[in-house]
Amino acid sequence: xxxxxxxxxxxxxxxxxxxxxxxxxxxxxxxxxxxxxxxxxxxxxxxxxxxxxxxxxxxxxxxxxxxxxxxxxxxxxxxxxxxxxxxxxxxxxxxxxxxxxxxxxxxxxxxxxxxxxxxxxxxxxxxxxxxxxxxxxxxxxxxxxxxxxxxxxxxxxxxxx
Amino acid sequence: xxxxxxxxxxxxxxxxxxxxxxxxxxxxxxxxxxxxxxxxxxxxxxxxxxxxxxxxxxxxxxxxxxxxxxxxxxxxxxxxxxxxxxxxxxxxxxxxxxxxxxxxxxxxxxxxxxxxxxxxxxxxxxxxxxxxxxxxxxxxxxxxxxxxxxxxxxxxxxxxx
DNA sequence: TTGAAATTGAATTTCAATTTCATTTTAAGG
DNA sequence: CCTTAAAATGAAATTGAAATTCAATTTCAA
Numbered sequence: 001x002x003x004x005x006x007x008x009x010x011x012x013x014x015x016x017x018x019x020x021x022x023x024x025x026x027x028x029x030x031x032x033x034x035x036x037x038x039x040x041x042x043x044x045x046x047x048x049x050x051x052x053x054x055x056x057x058x059x060x061x062x063x064x065x066x067x068x069x070x071x072x073x074x075x076x077x078x079x080x081x082x083x084x085x086x087x088x089x090x091x092x093x094x095x096x097x098x099x100x101x102x103x104x105x106x107x108x109x110x111x112x113x114x115x116x117x118x119x120x121x122x123x124x125x126x127x128x129x130x131x132x133x134x135x136x137x138x139x140x141x142x143x144x145x146x147x148x149x150x151x152x153x154x155x156x157x158x159x160x161x
Numbered sequence: 162x163x164x165x166x167x168x169x170x171x172x173x174x175x176x177x178x179x180x181x182x183x184x185x186x187x188x189x190x191x192x193x194x195x196x197x198x199x200x201x202x203x204x205x206x207x208x209x210x211x212x213x214x215x216x217x218x219x220x221x222x223x224x225x226x227x228x229x230x231x232x233x234x235x236x237x238x239x240x241x242x243x244x245x246x247x248x249x250x251x252x253x254x255x256x257x258x259x260x261x262x263x264x265x266x267x268x269x270x271x272x273x274x275x276x277x278x279x280x281x282x283x284x285x286x287x288x289x290x291x292x293x294x295x296x297x298x299x300x301x302x303x304x305x306x307x308x309x310x311x312x313x314x315x316x317x318x319x320x321x322x
Numbered sequence: 323t324t325g326a327a328a329t330t331g332a333a334t335t336t337c338a339a340t341t342t343c344a345t346t347t348t349a350a351g352g
Numbered sequence: 353c354c355t356t357a358a359a360a361t362g363a364a365a366t367t368g369a370a371a372t373t374c375a376a377t378t379t380c381a382a
Contacts, residue, residue, distance in 0.1 A: 028348050028359055049338080064362040069339075085250050087301065089370095091339080105295055114293055120285050125304055128277055134266050136306035140248065143286055145297035189328055189379055210369080225331035230370075250339095252369080 021078060032063050036071040037080070046084055046092040046104075046113050086113075086142060103141040109150025182239060193224050197232040198241070207245055207253040207265075207274050247274075247303060264302040270311025 018037055019029040039055050053068045072093050075081035084092045086106060103121065105114040121141060129136040179198055180190040200217050214229045233254050236242035245253045247267060264282070266275040282302060290297040 023349090026359095030348070030360060032361070062362090066340090066362055066364095067360080070360085085246070085248055087246055089246055089250055089252070089338095091250070105289070105293055107295070108298065114295075116289055116293065118285065118289055120281075120288075124279065124281050124285060127281075128266070128279055129304060129306065132266055132275055132277065133309040134268070134275075134304065134306045135309075135312045136304050137269065138306075139302065139304045141300065141302045143290060143295065143297050143300045145290065145295045145299075148294040148296075151296045184380095187328095191329065191379070193330070223331090227331055227333095227371090228329080231329085250369095 022074075025078065027074070032060075032067050033071050033074070035060055035063065036068055037075065040072070040075065040081065040093070041095055041097060044095070044098060046094045048090050048092050052093065087144065101138075103143075105143045105145070105147075107147040107150055108144055109146050109153065112147055114147075186239065188235070193221075193228050194232050194235070196221055196224065197229055198236065201233070201236065201242065201254070202256055205256065207255045209251050209253050213254065248305065262299075264304075266304045266306070266308075268308040268311055269305055270307050270314065273308055275308075 018034060022029050022033070036052075036056055039059060040052060043052075043055065049065075049069055049072065052072065053065050056063050056068050072081055076083050076093070080096050081093045082096050084094055084104075086092070086104070100117075102115040102117045105116055106112075107114075121139075125136055125139055128134075179195060183190050183194070197213075197217055200220060201213060204213075204216065210226075210230055210233065213233065214226050217224050217229050233242055233244075237244050237254070241257050242254045243257050245255055245265075247253070247265070261278075263276040263278045266277055267273075268275075282300075286297055286300055289295075
């Protein structure tokens, strides 16, 4: 993922850069969009809409849920956000500024999500694609297990019914 | 995934084996459950509930959607079905009898889902797990791209807005 | 055969995702 | 600084899959 701009966190230029980027798409820069972008970029992790909305509402309770929803969709389209769906089916957003492609380690105990990158994965991907005559555009890999604190908490693992 | 029984497709023993397996869990074997199991095992692929229900309803229109829903959940718990959630967020079920663990190649053109197995993935998984102090129980890997017929249909790729 | 416990299934609820639409705001052109 | 068309907003409504409720029915162990 290549960004046209480097959006620096907590940088006052953000709003101007955003204005330029968004107008290139024939869209309009608004107070709400800039606020949501600002809050979104100044946070880390994989958050669902409710969490993002909660944070936005704390700063500006006048901004509606719908606008946050639509803005996150917009940011995804602009390449500033990335949408993720893990096994629980919930949609989460992550700042694209956080880095390039990576995959996820998910703790079944505490829900913690770790990111990782591995070059071996790419060659593996190509090998499998070639074998099946596919042209791959992207992949998704998630490893589910227990992080070391959670692994030590209980010997017996509780499963969800 | 190790099954306690080998459920053979179209085998009259199915119902008795199921009876045994289910009673071990303190649950009851019912006409509906056996019918749903039978239909489910006698099909392949990754199907959502609506598709499974449609097939069940064709055989026995008296069986309700709720029962199909609950039975698939039950089969998943018993290890006879496996739940899959791909990037579109829809829940799909696949017969566990179809094989052991595998991953998926998904065509963005026609929606076709291919299965693959790759030993390299396992060692990769262990390496990454070790690096992050995780104890991995399972993983999920999906490769998204175009199968060879779809890749040849159009040069330009149409993307979802 | 009996009856407690489990299952069924239509209807309902839940809940996130999405759409609608009347009102407001943006930004480009005077 | 106005005007205005196009876009954005946000409350409310809608959608759709997943999950639950509950009265009626069925199962199965005794």
